[in-house]
Amino acid sequence: MRLLVTGGAGYVGSVVAAQLVEAGHEVTVLDDLSTGHADAVPEGARFVQGSISEPGDTLAGVDAVLHFAAKSLVGESVADPGLYWSHNLGGTLALLEAMHERGVRRIVFSSTAATYGEPERSPILETDPTRPTNPYGASKLAVDTALTAYAGLRGLGAVSLRYFNVAGAYGRYRERHAIETHLIPNVLKVATGERESVSVFGTDYPTSDGTCVRDYIHVADLARAHLLALEAVTEGAHAIYNLGSGAGFSVQEVISVCREVTGHEIPAVLGPRRDGDPAELVASSAKIQRELGWKAERPALRDIVSDAWAALSGK
Numbered sequence: 004m005r006l007l008v009t010g011g012a013g014y015v016g017s018v019v020a021a022q023l024v025e026a027g028h029e030v031t032v033l034d035d036l037s038t039g040h041a042d043a044v045p046e047g048a049r050f051v052q053g054s055i056s057e058p059g060d061t062l063a064g065v066d067a068v069l070h071f072a073a074k075s076l077v078g079e080s081v082a083d084p085g086l087y088w089s090h091n092l093g094g095t096l097a098l099l100e101a102m103h104e105r106g107v108r109r110i111v112f113s114s115t116a117a118t119y120g121e122p123e124r125s126p127i128l129e130t131d132p133t134r135p136t137n138p139y140g141a142s143k144l145a146v147d148t149a150l151t152a153y154a155g156l157r158g159l160g161a162v163s164l165r166y167f168n169v170a171g172a173y174g175r176y177r178e179r180h181a182i183e184t185h186l187i188p189n190v191l192k193v194a195t196g197e198r199e200s201v202s203v204f205g206t207d208y209p210t211s212d213g214t215c216v217r218d219y220i221h222v223a224d225l226a227r228a229h230l231l232a233l234e235a236v237t238e239g240a241h242a243i244y245n246l247g248s249g250a251g252f253s254v255q256e257v258i259s260v261c262r263e264v265t266g267h268e269i270p271a272v273l274g275p276r277r278d279g280d281p282a283e284l285v286a287s288s289a290k291i292q293r294e295l296g297w298k299a300e301r302p303a304l305r306d307i308v309s310d311a312w313a314a315l316s317g318k
């Protein structure tokens with residue numbers, strides 16, 4: 004297929020673009036490089052630096068769009084909500100209009116567990132209430148709502164994948180954020196010597212050891228789900244799938260696995276909660292397993308951390 008990957012210079016987008024090229028697809032990456040890296044665009048993909056608001060000729064002859072380009076920092080979204088609404092919702096609506104004009108009728112969208120907010124139960128199902136607690140999650144949920152409407156009114160075919168905690172690396176493709184907020188890369192930066200210690204945000208949650216529990220999914224497993232979703236997109240329908248490994252690990256458990264993998268003592272400083280963190284977020288991925296035949300191939304936290312460490316340290 005001829006495909007447009009927006010945000011294909013970012014972490015998840017570059018891994019998906021690489022897998023698409025490997026599968027023989029013709030890939031164009033559209034990325035404004037506001038947070039991505041040009042050298043993360045895989046060999047064999049065409050790269051266009053630009054905005055999703057003006058995709059122009061990048062949509063010519065395209066069979067489907069895989070849409071990753073977005074702002075994705077929760078804290079920044081609280082400080083500057085307009086940025087999130089305009090980029091994530093406004094930008095996507097402009098992209099959808101441009102797709103409509105060009106007759107491109109299929110999209111796979113990078114959605115998020117942040118659309119659920121504070122869950123009532125665990126694991127989370129796709130049918131559970133969506134009550135995002137920050138503008139990042141709200142803007143992503145608004146796109147999901149628009150996709151449902153466009154599927155019904157315009158015959159668009161859409162699949163939204165709601166990611167839980169993505170980690171690990173795929174070959175040379177790894178997480179490289181200028182502002183790193185995620186747990187695993189921050190813990191590993193202590194082992195490389197870039198940081199002196201890691202902060203544990205909150206030790207009084209109602210979990211087994213008092214720290215937050217998350218569901219970590221390997222980026223290669225997550226990326227593979229996009230290729231399945233692409234095959235499954237049906238015009239006139241919008242399907243939503245959660246994507247996690249189905250098991251929860253506490254912050255302390257993650258740090259301890261990172262210590263084992265790196266052989267570094269990794270000092271941890273216990274601190275207060277970070278605003279807006281739910282105690283536990285674990286996905287039910289039963290729907291995507293059932294309907295698309297997806298299964299995590301590297302669900303073990305140790306493998307996820309080992310691959311992230313190998314890419315980061317060159318070991």
Ligand code: UDP
Binds near residue numbers: 189205217280
């Ligand atoms: N966390 C932490 N220290 C850090 C970064 C994150 O204790 O330096 C915690 C955070 O509060 C959350 C969990 O680790 O409970 C996962 O956070 P992350 O930012 O990786 O993903 P999120 O679940 O927020 O999407």
